[in-house]
Amino acid sequence: MLPVDLLRSPTSRQSRIVYSALDVKSWMQAPPSVEAARPGACPGCGAASRPPGAGLGLHGHGLRERQLRGPPTVDAASTTQVVVCRRYRCVGCGAVILVVPRGIAPRRHYGHAAIAFALALWALAGQTAPAVRRRVCAWPVTGAAATGWRTLRRWADAARAALGLADRRAAAARAAQIAAGRAPPLIAGPVWELAYAGGAAMA
Ligand SMILES: [Zn+2]
Structure with a gap:
């Protein structure tokens, strides 16, 4: 872990954060579907999200809007964007997982x-x-x-x-x-x- 990662606050108590492979810009241009953003496994219990021959381990659990402040590109004027993140719920352990694009800083308004x-x-x-x-x-x-x-x-x-x-x-x-x-x-x-x-x- 890089020291700058510690600029983040500790893990949210409400949801576990999982980062998408997409950065904010790509995510905003083409928001991923519930299927595309589904993590491979639950970060809480490790259960597979798509076990072969069984039902889904992580169910879509709605959307959550996140405000993201700052310049959307390095040359742009600063603004507030609304990023629609995807939530999932683990069938096995009940964990709620929030999938966010790269660059989001949990519990901070700015990225x-x-x-x-x-x-x-x-x-x-x-x-x-x-x-x-x-x-x-x-x-x-x-x-x-x-x-x-x-x-x-x-x-x-x-x-x-x-x-x-x-x-x-x-x-x-x-x-x-x-x-x-x-x-x-x-x-x-x-x-x-x-x-x-x-x-x-x-x-
Ligand atoms: Zn789980």
């Missing part, structure tokens, strides 16, 4: 791409917190609110705790570099674009 992008702009590109906020925050920033960004501080503090570093900016830089290291091999560009791409692929 991993936006978080890694923001940390990189702030700690690696040297942008000020208000500038990062204008780029990444899903709401317009006006007047007196434009002096800092508490959300950015929270992300940097989460990285600091996860990485065991004393300095907030050093921790943000390290987390952004780790995300950049996860970018697909054909992506080229400045490190903050790589951090975005690596975050978008994170599962």
Whole structure:
């Protein structure tokens, strides 16, 4: 597990999260069917979801809307998208499983791409917190609110705790570099674009 994965909160108490092979962009363009998104096995008890010669082990259990804040692509204006995720229920153990696209950060409003992008702009590109906020925050920033960004501080503090570093900016830089290291091999560009791409692929 990469330290930046610890930017996530602990596993949700309500549902177990399973990541799709699709990233948010692909998922939004062509939302998978209940069959296409069905995990191969239950993450709770390990039972097969399609055992040969028997009924389904994981039944479709409806849809769940997730708000996802941040720029939908590295060049786009920040916004809030609604991602419709798929739920399943295990016949064997009763676990409820939420299948989400890569890049979703459980129990955070922003995705991993936006978080890694923001940390990189702030700690690696040297942008000020208000500038990062204008780029990444899903709401317009006006007047007196434009002096800092508490959300950015929270992300940097989460990285600091996860990485065991004393300095907030050093921790943000390290987390952004780790995300950049996860970018697909054909992506080229400045490190903050790589951090975005690596975050978008994170599962
Ligand atoms: Zn199960």
